[in-house]
Amino acid sequence: MSALPFTEYLAGAYEAAAGSLPGARDAAVATRRKAAIEAFRRHGLPNHKLESWKFTGLNALERQQWVLPANDGGVDAVRLTAATLTIDSHRLVFVNGRFDAAASKIGALPKGATLAPLSAAGDALKDALASAGDDRTVSLSELNAALASDGVVLLLDDGVQLDKPVEIVSFGVPALVNLRHLIRLGAKATATVLESYRDGGSSTSAGWTNVYAHVAIGTGAKLTHIRLQAEHDAAYHAALGRVSIGAGARYAHASVQAGAALARHELHVEFAGGDAEVDVRGLVLARGAAHLDHTLFLHHAVPDCRSNQLFKHVVDDHGHAVFQGGIRVAPQAQKTDAQQLSRTLLLADRAQIDTKPELEILADDVKCSHGASIGDVDAQQMFYMQARGIPAAEARRLLLSGFAYEIVTAVPEGALRDYVEAFVEGWLAKNSEKGGAA
Amino acid sequence: MLEIKNLHATVDGKDILRGIDLTIKAGEIHAIMGPNGSGKSTLSYVLAGRDGYNVTQGDILFNGQSLLNLEPEERAREGIFLAFQYPVEIPGVANATFLRSAVNAVRKHRGLADMDAMTFLKTAKAKMKQLQMDEKFLQRAVNQGFSGGEKKRNEVFQMAMLEPALAILDETDSGLDIDALKIVAEGVNALRSPERSAMVITHYQRLLDYIVPDVVHVLSKGRIIKTGGKELALELEAKGYADIVADAA
Numbered sequence: 001m002s003a004l005p006f007t008e009y010l011a012g013a014y015e016a017a018a019g020s021l022p023g024a025r026d027a028a029v030a031t032r033r034k035a036a037i038e039a040f041r042r043h044g045l046p047n048h049k050l051e052s053w054k055f056t057g058l059n060a061l062e063r064q065q066w067v068l069p070a071n072d073g074g075v076d077a078v079r080l081t082a083a084t085l086t087i088d089s090h091r092l093v094f095v096n097g098r099f100d101a102a103a104s105k106i107g108a109l110p111k112g113a114t115l116a117p118l119s120a121a122g123d124a125l126k127d128a129l130a131s132a133g134d135d136r137t138v139s140l141s142e143l144n145a146a147l148a149s150d151g152v153v154l155l156l157d158d159g160v161q162l163d164k165p166v167e168i169v170s171f172g173v174p175a176l177v178n179l180r181h182l183i184r185l186g187a188k189a190t191a192t193v194l195e196s197y198r199d200g201g202s203s204t205s206a207g208w209t210n211v212y213a214h215v216a217i218g219t220g221a222k223l224t225h226i227r228l229q230a231e232h233d234a235a236y237h238a239a240l241g242r243v244s245i246g247a248g249a250r251y252a253h254a255s256v257q258a259g260a261a262l263a264r265h266e267l268h269v270e271f272a273g274g275d276a277e278v279d280v281r282g283l284v285l286a287r288g289a290a291h292l293d294h295t296l297f298l299h300h301a302v303p304d305c306r307s308n309q310l311f312k313h314v315v316d317d318h319g320h321a322v323f324q325g326g327i328r329v330a331p332q333a334q335k336t337d338a339q340q341l342s343r344t345l346l347l348a349d350r351a352q353i354d355t356k357p358e359l360e361i362l363a364d365d366v367k368c369s370h371g372a373s374i375g376d377v378d379a380q381q382m383f384y385m386q387a388r389g390i391p392a393a394e395a396r397r398l399l400l401s402g403f404a405y406e407i408v409t410a411v412p413e414g415a416l417r418d419y420v421e422a423f424v425e426g427w428l429a430k431n432s433e434k435g436g437a438a
Numbered sequence: 439m440l441e442i443k444n445l446h447a448t449v450d451g452k453d454i455l456r457g458i459d460l461t462i463k464a465g466e467i468h469a470i471m472g473p474n475g476s477g478k479s480t481l482s483y484v485l486a487g488r489d490g491y492n493v494t495q496g497d498i499l500f501n502g503q504s505l506l507n508l509e510p511e512e513r514a515r516e517g518i519f520l521a522f523q524y525p526v527e528i529p530g531v532a533n534a535t536f537l538r539s540a541v542n543a544v545r546k547h548r549g550l551a552d553m554d555a556m557t558f559l560k561t562a563k564a565k566m567k568q569l570q571m572d573e574k575f576l577q578r579a580v581n582q583g584f585s586g587g588e589k590k591r592n593e594v595f596q597m598a599m600l601e602p603a604l605a606i607l608d609e610t611d612s613g614l615d616i617d618a619l620k621i622v623a624e625g626v627n628a629l630r631s632p633e634r635s636a637m638v639i640t641h642y643q644r645l646l647d648y649i650v651p652d653v654v655h656v657l658s659k660g661r662i663i664k665t666g667g668k669e670l671a672l673e674l675e676a677k678g679y680a681d682i683v684a685d686a687a
Binding site for chain 2: 385389391
């Protein structure tokens with residue numbers, strides 16, 4: 001055990017790695033990274049004293065001596081095929097936190113579109129690193145800014161329509177992997193992005209994947225953003241997304257978390273122009289000792305915008321799900337329509353959910369609602385299916401699949417939905433085989 | 439086929455069935471009539487094996503085998519089908535997915551191979567046509583947003599697909615207009631054969647004009663107080679339950 005405190009340990013790892021990180025020879029980048037690691041040293045990891053970290057503790061991370069990933073490795077064809085879409089996409093694969101050109105296939109892009117790994121993004125690297133978290137999230141985002149070894153830069157000029165999805169796949173390793181994404185859509189641009197996180201170490205040696213995504217959606221633009229966290233049962237995963245949405249823009253986000261020992265996906269969305277719409281849906285599938293957290297903060301800073309949050313949780317064994325749904329409606333944000341619903345099925349006695357709406361409504365002419373339900377699988381529905389000859393375990397699996405359906409159907413129909421659906425069905429089938437809590 | 443012997447059952451610690459004796463032979467249709475609260479629905483749930491419906495005395499034999507230790511799904515696979523008085527809605531699960539799971543569970547029990555998706559669709563569509571159901575119902579979530587009549591028709595559709603040896607129809611006529619009633623009755627009659635039996639639970643004689651029973655039983659306070667032929671149903675319709683219940687007391 002090192003005598004050094006955790007933050008010093010990581011600062012040391014930064015010093016050792018700094019020269020080989022993307023942009024190391026650029027003075028501005030080096031300065032930014034240096035400032036970021038200093039900020040992380042000052043703040044340390046977020047702890048329970050922060051309201052937004054009340055239900056999720058990162059102490060386990062401090063007990064490990066994290067190394068940064070080695071600059072080697074690859075992914076075999078079988079694992080790659082299993083983790084990727086069956087259709088043609090703009091695919092960027094990251095192994096060990098680094099772009100794997102052999103496994104990737106960016107393909108032809110329309111005029112006005114830039115898509116590149118962060119490590120080869122040129123000046124966009126500075127933009128990607130510039131973005132910082134606010135005081136609730138600053139520590140992980142600054143650690144990420146200091147250590148980001150790669151990620152994706154997607155920039156669309158005004159009016160550019162990307163027909164094929166952008167597919168980002170990360171295979172985590174038993175190390176601290178920092179990926180950083182920058183997605184910027186010009187006015188009336190459209191894109192679909194799938195992020196998929198796999199592996200995250202092995203059962204004996206956990207990895208920690210720390211992701212930061214900055215998303216800016218221009219006036220009238222439309223982004224469909226699917227996120228699948230399907231890491232190894234021992235992995236740690238922390239992700240922060242910061243999204244700004246221009247007037248008349250649409251942001252549809254679906255987040256499925258079904259892996260890792262401890263994971264948090266935190267999403268901050270800010271409306272920057274009127275008549276914009278956000279639909280955020282999430283599905284947590286937690287079993288074993290998994291602790292899976294979705295924390296949202298939707299800031300209605302301007303009038304006439306709509307947001308909808310629908311989160312569903314299936315928690316088995318002694319799993320623990322967390323949902324924090326923050327909505328702030330600024331005094332000037334009249335005619336806001338903000339809806340939130342959290343629904344949970346607890347399948348075992350020791351399964352847990354902390355579900356917390358946090359609404360701060362400072363305007364008076366708004367429509368806001370929130371709700372939460374927690375229960376077990378419905379006994380009447382079970383009996384109805386069993387009375388038709390369906391075995392209890394299968395009836396349960398069908399009911400859970402029906403429960404997840406509203407989230408799965410938020411994904412556009414076709415190969416993308418098939419991909420998410422197959423993953424969810426696979427998880428449910430595996431859970432049903434092990435006997436669940438039925 | 440079905441022998442109910444001195445059956446006593448409780449729900450929430452209350453005695454509901456207090457000694458029922460009833461034998462249904464292969465090919466027969468028995469009607470169970472009786473006032474509200476007489477135990478008709480409880481009898482159907484006890485036969486189907488619902489949790490919380492506890493048999494405290496007696497036995498139920500189906501083809502000579504006691505049902506009491508069988509789970510609901512095992513009873514269904516043996517050939518018992520309960521058409522629910524209040525069919526349950528299952529959001530997010532397509533009717534086709536649900537029914538195909540059921541059909542294949544029953545087929546597996548009978549030593550038959552799974553019905554493939556094509557054959558299933560073809561069979562299902564043919565049965566739906568007979569019941570004048572829109573094929574769209576296959577892709578809709580089980581019973582969700584169905585009208586009362588559509589739900590009942592969906593029950594009969596499931597029955598037609600599963601081809602049970604013993605069908606128990608729990609007030610399948612309630613909430614149906616006369617045209618729907620005829621279609622549902624035709625669906626039931628289409629399944630009639632020397633090997634199949636049915637127990638038709640109903641409040642009113644009307645359904646029995648279309649599904650003609652061999653035997654009619656009157657249930658009151660958890661016991662069968664009178665048994666007769668189909669003319670008993672007409673008598674009940676004319677006189678009401680009060681007289682018969684009073685006679686039996």
